[in-house]
Amino acid sequence: MPVTRRLADTLQAYIAAAHPDPEPAHHLFHTGDPSKPADKSTIYNRLRRYLADADIPHFPGGPHIHSQRHGFAVQNLRRWAADGTDLAVMLPYLSAYMGHSDLRGTQYYLQLTADAYPDVAEMVQARFGYVIPGPVAPQGAEQ
Numbered sequence: 001m002p003v004t005r006r007l008a009d010t011l012q013a014y015i016a017a018a019h020p021d022p023e024p025a026h027h028l029f030h031t032g033d034p035s036k037p038a039d040k041s042t043i044y045n046r047l048r049r050y051l052a053d054a055d056i057p058h059f060p061g062g063p064h065i066h067s068q069r070h071g072f073a074v075q076n077l078r079r080w081a082a083d084g085t086d087l088a089v090m091l092p093y094l095s096a097y098m099g100h101s102d103l104r105g106t107q108y109y110l111q112l113t114a115d116a117y118p119d120v121a122e123m124v125q126a127r128f129g130y131v132i133p134g135p136v137a138p139q140g141a142e143q
Helices: 005-018 040-053 065-083 087-097 103-116 118-128
Strands: none
Touching: 040 065, 065 087, 065 103, 087 103
């Protein structure tokens, strides 16, 4: 996955500090032995510790590592909408960047965005309503 120059520089600084004498088999996130990668529970426990250090409450269901991914997608959609960027052009890029095989995988982020940013939802519905339908009103309800 591509990263920004700033993130690449930050990662290089982290690698230099965490791996002063790196070997090809070393892992970026490890358990103390650079040749052994950290597993999911180690990463989760570290995140919990970082959240506690930052006085960010943890509760069942979040925040979790995947929250970073959600935030990335929603912030991009919000920024593009605010800038007047054509979401019809950008949504396929976001979908590919996030590793989704098609736009349906990105639909979840549109729903998150719609809850917090209805203006983005309107723009998406206008451009993609035929691909990603909006909510259907219950039968007998006025539209």
